[in-house]
Amino acid sequence: MSELNVKIGLEVHVQITSLKTKLFCSCPSDYRGKPPNTNVCPTCLGLPGSLPVLNVEAVKAGLMVALALKCTISDVLVFSRKHYFYPDLPKNYQISQYDGVGSVAIARNGFLTINSDGRVKVVRIRRINIEEDPGKLIYPTGSLLTSKYTLIDYNRSGIALLEIVSEPDLTSPKEARQFVDKLRSILEHMGLVNPDLEGSLRVDANISLAGGSRVEVKNISSSKDVERALTYEIIRQSKALEHGERVKRETRHWDDVKKVTVPARVKEVEEDYRYFPDPDLPPIKLPANLIDEVRSKIPELPDQRVERFLKMYGLSEYLANVLVAEKALADYYEECVKVCGEPETIGNIVINDFKRWVEELDLSIHDAVMRLPPSDLCQLVQLLNKNVINIKILKEVIPKVLKSGKAAATIIYEEGYADISDENLLMRIIDEVIRENPKAVKDALTNPKAINYLVGQVMRKSRGRANPDLTNRLLAKKLSEIAKAQDSVA
Amino acid sequence: MVSLKKLLRKSALELVKLFHSDPNLIDEYVIETYELIDKVEDLIKSYITLRPLDDVVADCKRIREKIKNGFKGRLAGLLIAVKDVIITKNLRTTCASKMLIDFIPPYNATVIERVVREGGIIIGKTNMDEFAMGSTTENSYFFPTRNPWDLSRVPGGSSGGSATAISAYEASIALGSDTGGSVRLPAAYTGTVGLKPTYGLVSRYGLISYGTSLEQIGPMARNVGDLALLLSVISGYDPRDSTSLYVSGVDYTEFLKPTPIKKYKIAIIRECVDEGVDKAVLTSLNRSIYRLESEGFEVSEISVPVIRYALPAYYIIAMAEASSNLARYDGVRYGYHVEVENKLWDEVYSEVRSSGFGIEVKRRILLGTFVLSAGYYDQYYLKASKVRKLLHDEFLKIFSNYDVVLTPTAPTLPPKIGEVITDPIKLYLSDTYTTTANLTGLPAISIPADVVDGLPVGIQLIGPKLGEGELINIAYLHELKTGLKDLVPTVVRPYV
Numbered sequence: 007m008s009e010l011n012v013k014i015g016l017e018v019h020v021q022i023t024s025l026k027t028k029l030f031c032s033c034p035s036d037y038r039g040k041p042p043n044t045n046v047c048p049t050c051l052g053l054p055g056s057l058p059v060l061n062v063e064a065v066k067a068g069l070m071v072a073l074a075l076k077c078t079i080s081d082v083l084v085f086s087r088k089h090y091f092y093p094d095l096p097k098n099y100q101i102s103q104y105d106g107v108g109s110v111a112i113a114r115n116g117f118l119t120i121n122s123d124g125r126v127k128v129v130r131i132r133r134i135n136i137e138e139d140p141g142k143l144i145y146p147t148g149s150l151l152t153s154k155y156t157l158i159d160y161n162r163s164g165i166a167l168l169e170i171v172s173e174p175d176l177t178s179p180k181e182a183r184q185f186v187d188k189l190r191s192i193l194e195h196m197g198l199v200n201p202d203l204e205g206s207l208r209v210d211a212n213i214s215l216a217g218g219s220r221v222e223v224k225n226i227s228s229s230k231d232v233e234r235a236l237t238y239e240i241i242r243q244s245k246a247l248e249h250g251e252r253v254k255r256e257t258r259h260w261d262d263v264k265k266v267t268v269p270a271r272v273k274e275v276e277e278d279y280r281y282f283p284d285p286d287l288p289p290i291k292l293p294a295n296l297i298d299e300v301r302s303k304i305p306e307l308p309d310q311r312v313e314r315f316l317k318m319y320g321l322s323e324y325l326a327n328v329l330v331a332e333k334a335l336a337d338y339y340e341e342c343v344k345v346c347g348e349p350e351t352i353g354n355i356v357i358n359d360f361k362r363w364v365e366e367l368d369l370s371i372h373d374a375v376m377r378l379p380p381s382d383l384c385q386l387v388q389l390l391n392k393n394v395i396n397i398k399i400l401k402e403v404i405p406k407v408l409k410s411g412k413a414a415a416t417i418i419y420e421e422g423y424a425d426i427s428d429e430n431l432l433m434r435i436i437d438e439v440i441r442e443n444p445k446a447v448k449d450a451l452t453n454p455k456a457i458n459y460l461v462g463q464v465m466r467k468s469r470g471r472a473n474p475d476l477t478n479r480l481l482a483k484k485l486s487e488i489a490k491a492q493d494s495v496a
Numbered sequence: 497m498v499s500l501k502k503l504l505r506k507s508a509l510e511l512v513k514l515f516h517s518d519p520n521l522i523d524e525y526v527i528e529t530y531e532l533i534d535k536v537e538d539l540i541k542s543y544i545t546l547r548p549l550d551d552v553v554a555d556c557k558r559i560r561e562k563i564k565n566g567f568k569g570r571l572a573g574l575l576i577a578v579k580d581v582i583i584t585k586n587l588r589t590t591c592a593s594k595m596l597i598d599f600i601p602p603y604n605a606t607v608i609e610r611v612v613r614e615g616g617i618i619i620g621k622t623n624m625d626e627f628a629m630g631s632t633t634e635n636s637y638f639f640p641t642r643n644p645w646d647l648s649r650v651p652g653g654s655s656g657g658s659a660t661a662i663s664a665y666e667a668s669i670a671l672g673s674d675t676g677g678s679v680r681l682p683a684a685y686t687g688t689v690g691l692k693p694t695y696g697l698v699s700r701y702g703l704i705s706y707g708t709s710l711e712q713i714g715p716m717a718r719n720v721g722d723l724a725l726l727l728s729v730i731s732g733y734d735p736r737d738s739t740s741l742y743v744s745g746v747d748y749t750e751f752l753k754p755t756p757i758k759k760y761k762i763a764i765i766r767e768c769v770d771e772g773v774d775k776a777v778l779t780s781l782n783r784s785i786y787r788l789e790s791e792g793f794e795v796s797e798i799s800v801p802v803i804r805y806a807l808p809a810y811y812i813i814a815m816a817e818a819s820s821n822l823a824r825y826d827g828v829r830y831g832y833h834v835e836v837e838n839k840l841w842d843e844v845y846s847e848v849r850s851s852g853f854g855i856e857v858k859r860r861i862l863l864g865t866f867v868l869s870a871g872y873y874d875q876y877y878l879k880a881s882k883v884r885k886l887l888h889d890e891f892l893k894i895f896s897n898y899d900v901v902l903t904p905t906a907p908t909l910p911p912k913i914g915e916v917i918t919d920p921i922k923l924y925l926s927d928t929y930t931t932t933a934n935l936t937g938l939p940a941i942s943i944p945a946d947v948v949d950g951l952p953v954g955i956q957l958i959g960p961k962l963g964e965g966e967l968i969n970i971a972y973l974h975e976l977k978t979g980l981k982d983l984v985p986t987v988v989r990p991y992v
Contacts, residue, residue: 052829054704055703055705056701058738059737093841096824107874107878108878156841280868282868285817
């Protein structure tokens with residue numbers, strides 16, 4: 007698509023979800039799942055007479071991002087009012103930052119590197135702003151266009167946002183997606199943003215093709231959709247240009263259900279936000295020691311982590327990059343390696359199987375890790391090493407585990423993937439049988455013959471694949487452990 | 497007529513002392529006050545919302561009990577009138593606007609918390625120009641307030657209701673707000689004392705914003721001592737206001753000394769005593785200069801040419817900030833609202849804002865929106881900010897040589913009702929001498945200097961940053977010298 011001479015610039019809005027309180031009041035920043043309009047106070051409702059008081063932690067978060075993106079940081083912190091009327095905005099102005107006469111953004115002129123077709127590409131960052139999130143509009147009987155009425159929930163009003171604006175250095179939808187993923191990973195690694203939370207990351211994309219005009223696509227909520235929306239726009243715009251039509255300068259919305267962009271309502275006049283410095287928040291000097299303090303707290307960032315993965319684990323650059331792109335995935339990988347070593351095998355499984363199925367099944371990494379904890383994944387790898395199962399079976403078992411939530415070992419038994427002569431595997435079934443048959447266990451403790459019932463259950467659960475001698479031996483051992491434990495309690 | 501008003505005429509300072517030793521007097525004082533209100537309120541119209549006597553009596557009872565248990569609140573038992581621009585929890589707060597006609601706030605302004613903590617009793621919410629925009633208290637959605645010295649005249653504004661409430665003995669002390677002179681002008685027109693504190697000395701939390709960077713809540717009283725008392729209670733750092741100064745615990749009554757705390761050097765600004773000033777005002781000012789000189793103070797005339805730009809700069813900044821501050825009134829969350837069925841949200845906003853705001857408010861929102869617009873910002877707002885900086889620097893220089901600046905509070909005596917309201921320029925001119933203190937953030941007090949043909953005349957003293965103590969000291973000396981305190985206006989004379 008490069009022959010189309012595509013220019014893309016992104017405005018990424020992220021909620022600083024690590025904060026305890028909103029940007030200008032003491033309401034909790036954890037607004038999700040609360041009854042509408044209960045997470046509010048006079049300030050975030052914009053009641054007459056209320057005043058904003060800056061949450062300094064938000065400034066530190068902004069500074070940390072600015073440092074990570076190698077920005078020039080402003081000497082003073084100035085907040086400006088951005089005026090526009092809209093029902094989700096309780097004061098009908100947003101407290102934001104502005105780069106212009108009498109005002110300045112917290113940081114400017116940074117950059118972010120992405121991997122584009124094996125080359126490192128530098129994408130310039132124009133500026134970073136700190137600003138407040140508006141409330142949320144709810145359309146109970148349809149969409150923005152069709153609902154008969156609209157409800158407003160101000161629980162989100164005043165949540166701290168960072169607006170990160172790139173220069174139009176991106177040249178393809180894929181690069182745009184990589185930019186968002188990289189940024190997301192940096193924010194995750196700094197512990198500032200939990201991107202799994204709904205609405206914590208929103209992107210507006212500006213795109214222009216040679217011979218066309220700049221089109222802004224608003225309201226994109228994932229990196230995948232950034233790629234989709236921009237691809238859609240390139241096709242739409244290039245078709246228009248091919249037909250000799252004019253691509254007009256406009257704002258469009260991304261419809262994430264229909265996966266198309268639609269024109270936003272046309273305004274008769276260009277919006278004039280009438281920025282001016284907010285007189286409620288006098289400018290604050292940003293002292294060097296504050297910036298140093300923040301700098302000293304920056305944890306390992308994705309680029310450094312990739313470097314470490316290459317050195318420490320001998321991974322390929324591809325594997326290292328894909329792992330680190332999502333902090334939770336990289337964390338999972340490292341946990342697994344800690345349990346059983348095998349960095350390369352684990353790396354391949356985590357990327358090719360685990361990550362693939364997480365996406366396919368639309369799970370969060372967090373949920374997937376709960377279903378296949380590092381110890382279970384390692385168990386599979388050990389079975390593989392011992393040739394109890396082969397790689398094909400491992401590849402079949404992982405999606406079954408992730409889908410069903412059953413333990414990996416149980417699936418291997420139940421589905422008859424392995425002869426059961428592995429002690430660890432057998433023990434898992436025995437544990438399950440003991441848990442499910444408390445009465446039989448009680449009997450067996452007093453009457454040695456009663457153990458046969460439990461053996462039978464193990465055989466049934468393993469569909470007759472359990473080695474009977476081993477089963478008897480392990481069961482007897484387990485029962486004597488239980489008896490001992492009971493004695494010591496008594 | 498038998499005058500029973502033995503408590504009503506007493507100063508707030510005296511009353512609190514009495515109440516501390518005999519809390520049962522509080523009820524007597526309250527009933528006397530309400531009896532007087534019955535007689536004069538219909539003529540003056542100080543209050544938009546007057547609390548029912550029963551509610552106030554219930555407050556009295558609580559405070560009485562507390563005093564019996566050793567409570568020594570600095571305002572214990574005093575009736576305090578509050579300008580309706582200050583947020584009072586569970587007590588309707590309208591800003592004299594249709595826009596907030598039914599607004600009952602869920603919280604208290606910081607000053608209200610402080611007043612109540614010291615045992616003060618809010619008697620009611622006073623009339624004002626809508627959203628504090630005006631200088632006569634005629635721009636109220638409800639009704640105009642009349643001057644108790646002459647019912648055909650305005651009491652000044654925008655804190656007119658607070659000024660008339662104390663002037664007419666309908667309350668002991670009052671809270672006003674001053675964005676461009678709104679405490680000082682009505683004080684001058686009603687023969688009372690009003691102070692605009694240093695910017696940041698009194699918390700703005702709970703003050704409904706008009707011109708954010710200019711305004712302060714200010715104390716109003718019939719004498720300097722009572723003003724010092726109220727200032728001591730309401731001033732000091734508040735973490736809820738980011739523009740609040742780190743100052744606390746000043747007792748301004750300590751500056752009420754019969755001898756000067758220093759040999760004051762006083763400056764008269766030539767540009768403030770030129771042809772624009774009424775002869776009567778000038779004569780009164782000269783008399784005060786003579787009195788101050790006879791105290792041994794040095795009075796000199798200086799020139800501050802940039803002060804000519806203060807008024808236009810003030811109005812540009814105030815209107816710009818107003819256009820922003822008043823954007824929130826859209827009828828969605830509180831206040832005046834309209835039927836929304838089958839209308840788009842922006843149609844509803846237009847309807848609410850067209851019919852909810854009065855003409856002067858709309859004028860200022862439109863002008864303020866204009867001066868902040870792309871392409872005009874540099875020409876107006878930025879230029880006004882430069883004038884502001886120049887003035888600020890100029891006054892810093894003045895205060896390196898002088899202790900206080902003396903000017904008339906207003907260029908004229910109180911105008912007749914209807915005389916200036918139809919002419920915005922004339923209306924704005926009444927703020928000529930007061931706006932300087934708002935632009936520079938400096939403290940300024942208006943005190944009575946004379947009564948001419950039955951009308952009070954005020955003078956203004958401007959001090960250096962946080963120079964409230966010295967202002968109070970000079971004002972107190974002036975008061976001792978002139979005896980112009982606890983004045984009784986014409987309307988009230990038969991009853992006290």
